[in-house]
Amino acid sequence: MEKAMQQSHGVGYTEYSQKLEKRLQIEKEREKNYRESRRLVSEVDRQIHR
Numbered sequence: 001m002e003k004a005m006q007q008s009h010g011v012g013y014t015e016y017s018q019k020l021e022k023r024l025q026i027e028k029e030r031e032k033n034y035r036e037s038r039r040l041v042s043e044v045d046r047q048i049h050r
Helices: 002-009 013-018 020-048
Strands: none
Touching: 002 013, 013 020
């Protein structure tokens, strides 16, 4: 998990778990990425079912 966190967000799990500001920033980024991916899936789905 440490390596994945480092690769994805440039911060290790230890820092993530100890620094609230960093954790909030990462979670905000994750939420943005999730919403964008859902938007893209929805767009592709609409194009497929025309």
